[in-house]
Amino acid sequence: MASKEVLYTREGFEEAKKRLEELKSVKRHEIADKIKAAREFGDLSENAEYEEAKQEQGFIEGEILELEYKIKNAKIIDESTIPAGVVHIGSKVRIYDVDMEEEYVYTIVGSDEADLDEGRISNESPVGVAIIGAKSGDRVKVAAPFGEYEIEIRELL
Numbered sequence: 518m519a520s521k522e523v524l525y526t527r528e529g530f531e532e533a534k535k536r537l538e539e540l541k542s543v544k545r546h547e548i549a550d551k552i553k554a555a556r557e558f559g560d561l562s563e564n565a566e567y568e569e570a571k572q573e574q575g576f577i578e579g580e581i582l583e584l585e586y587k588i589k590n591a592k593i594i595d596e597s598t599i600p601a602g603v604v605h606i607g608s609k610v611r612i613y614d615v616d617m618e619e620e621y622v623y624t625i626v627g628s629d630e631a632d633l634d635e636g637r638i639s640n641e642s643p644v645g646v647a648i649i650g651a652k653s654g655d656r657v658k659v660a661a662p663f664g665e666y667e668i669e670i671r672e673l674l
Contacts, residue, residue, distance in 0.1 A: 524626075527594075541581060552574065555569075611670075612671060615667040625648070648668070651670050
């Protein structure tokens with residue numbers, strides 16, 4: 518199976534590395550201590566604390582494996598190679614939804630960094646796909662699951 522590139526901004530890549538380090542150096546040890554303490558309660562077949570700790574350990578190990586894969590296959594976007602004034606991963610953009618008559622500010626990030634509550638949308642989202650490569654003043658069509666609509670790039674911040 519071929520490895521899939523995982524796009525990151527420099528900031529997102531550093532956050533992923535920091536999270537991986539925290540999982541390996543802190544969370545692993547915390548869960549090992551929980552498992553050790555739960556074992557001391559006796560019969561493991563009826564020990565809810567032990568089962569819960571083992572399940573948590575599985576989640577942590579899964580997240581570690583996933584982060585290691587993503588970091589290994591990371592491609593960090595070099596903003597210095599992208600022409601000025603063009604929307605790209607890492608751009609902070611003020612857009613205007615023509616139909617809804619509303620303005621939004623988004624930062625375009627790789628799918629792994631997306632968090633709508635924080636105003637970070639994926640380059641693979643319908644809006645991200647539509648505005649990558651656009652310039653301030655451009656109007657683009659967004660192909661959303663519920664239908665097509667138009668947005669205007671008001672400003673690259």
